[in-house]
Amino acid sequence: MGMVGGGIGAFIGAVHRMAAALDGEIELVCGAFSSDPEKSRLSGAQLYLPPERVYGSYEEMILKEKTLPIGERMDFVAIVTPNHMHFPPAKMALENGFDVVCDKPVTFNLTEAKELAEIVQKSGRLFALTHNYTGYPMVKEAREIVRSGRIGKVRKVVVEYPQGWLATLVEATGSKQASWRTDPTKSGAAGCIGDIGTHAENLAEYITGLQITELCADITAFVPGRKLDDDGNILLRFNNGAKGILQASQICVGEENNLNIRVYGETGGIWWHQMEPNTLELTLIDQPKQLIRTGVGQLSAAAQAHTRIPAGHPEGYLEAFANIYRNFARTLRSRLKGETPDPLYTDFPTIEDGVRGMAFIEAVVAASASNEKWYPFAK
Structure with missing residues (x-):
């Protein structure tokens, strides 16, 4: 997983990282954590990422990750920015062959959402929206x-x-x-x-x-x-x-x-x-x-x-959030292997919900x- 946004001082980025990591099926390997390159660098250091995988912009991250070998580069992008910055990185990621998980609401306005839906359909990539309560x-x-x-x-x-x-x-x-x-x-x-x-x-x-x-x-x-x-x-x-x-x-x-x-x-x-x-x-x-x-x-x-x-042990917000990420990861893994995903794990919000x-x-x-x-x- 690569991440756009979610740097120092952000709330929802940390929630996404915890949820994605809960099942041990997703690894954060790179990120453009802020529009400020220095803040992005400091955020990446706090997350123990190698400096060369911490980027100053989402554009740089997507283009550089695309040049890395399959198995080394990120498999998908998690977008955890404020609403007005959902569409641009989602569009660029999809058009460069990366699947996307995006925080809600999906875009800044309905026009962007409809355009993004067309891009998702044309790209054939997976797109998940983190309406986590459905988890x-x-x-x-x-x-x-x-x-x-x-x-x-x-x-x-x-x-x-x-x-x-x-x-x-x-x-x-x-x-x-x-x-x-x-x-x-x-x-x-x-x-x-x-x-x-x-x-x-x-x-x-x-x-x-x-x-x-x-x-x-x-x-x-x-x-x-x-x-x-x-x-x-x-x-x-x-x-x-x-x-x-x-x-x-x-x-x-x-x-x-x-x-x-x-x-x-x-x-x-x-x-x-x-x-x-x-x-x-x-x-x-x-x-x-x-x-x-x-x-x-x-x-x-x-x-x-x-x-x-087991019954009687509280599980809540993070576990529900993690169910979205787990289902997305298992569906993506099946697709990468050329297998049909288990319908139980294709249950996550999509661009249509967005x-x-x-x-x-x-x-x-x-x-x-x-x-x-x-x-x-x-x-």
Whole structure:
């Protein structure tokens, strides 16, 4: 793996490195860790990389790695920069024969996302997007329950992602993470909706297997002086007639990362809470509520394949993140060997999820500014 971004002081780059390393199947061999060559060099030294594999720019890294022999050069690129710098390195990597893992949202805007999707298709390379919440075993179990028809046709979806860390003007205090996420030149058209609202949208579509077709949105920047939204409330319509509510906020004082989802069908419902990730609640009509636990009983093959440790031992965010990397690595390894990948390990978010995420962001922003009640979810 080669990495673009994620240098000294970065948050998500370190998460990607830990997740990629967890299974011992991926090795970080090079990187362009900052747009500042000296900062990139210092970051590479902290990661014990040989100086000749630490680059001053992503362009230099991609072109030089391409000249190395197969087996020595990087096999894929992980892009962990702020949003506005996702598209250029992804495009260059794909066009030079490298597969890509990219942090979300996939690009700066929908136009870039659609162009990148065309590049992925033309290149024939693998592309994974780190919507890491889909990596949890109980999220996969929830999806299998919906697929099996146990709760009947889905009628209602409620998904929430409240945080509290931006309840004040944190970006004015020098916080690197707050600064770029609230800057429209780096984050894009949305703040909260792009940062965490897309996770909620992706989770709702992943578990239900449905797609949002229309939405009614109200987004707000509550904190004086903030340039992008920090709160959003959205009504959803799905392609099977189901209705939904999506709430994402970063100004809910006291909240941590309280992502949760409830899906209600004609004969039952499920509930999953990211802060209690090893538990899934299942309720069927005229039956007592069931608590399904990671590693206990007869779970689906998908849930079992993504469970790492014995029941009763907490596994969470990093393990779910690592499931994305492991699945990508195993699928890539199969392709390199000319083998058909195991379908259990082709389960990771792709460029199509990225395009839908960007379409969601732009639809929410446009709908909030529109006097029309229902706004179409562009494809």
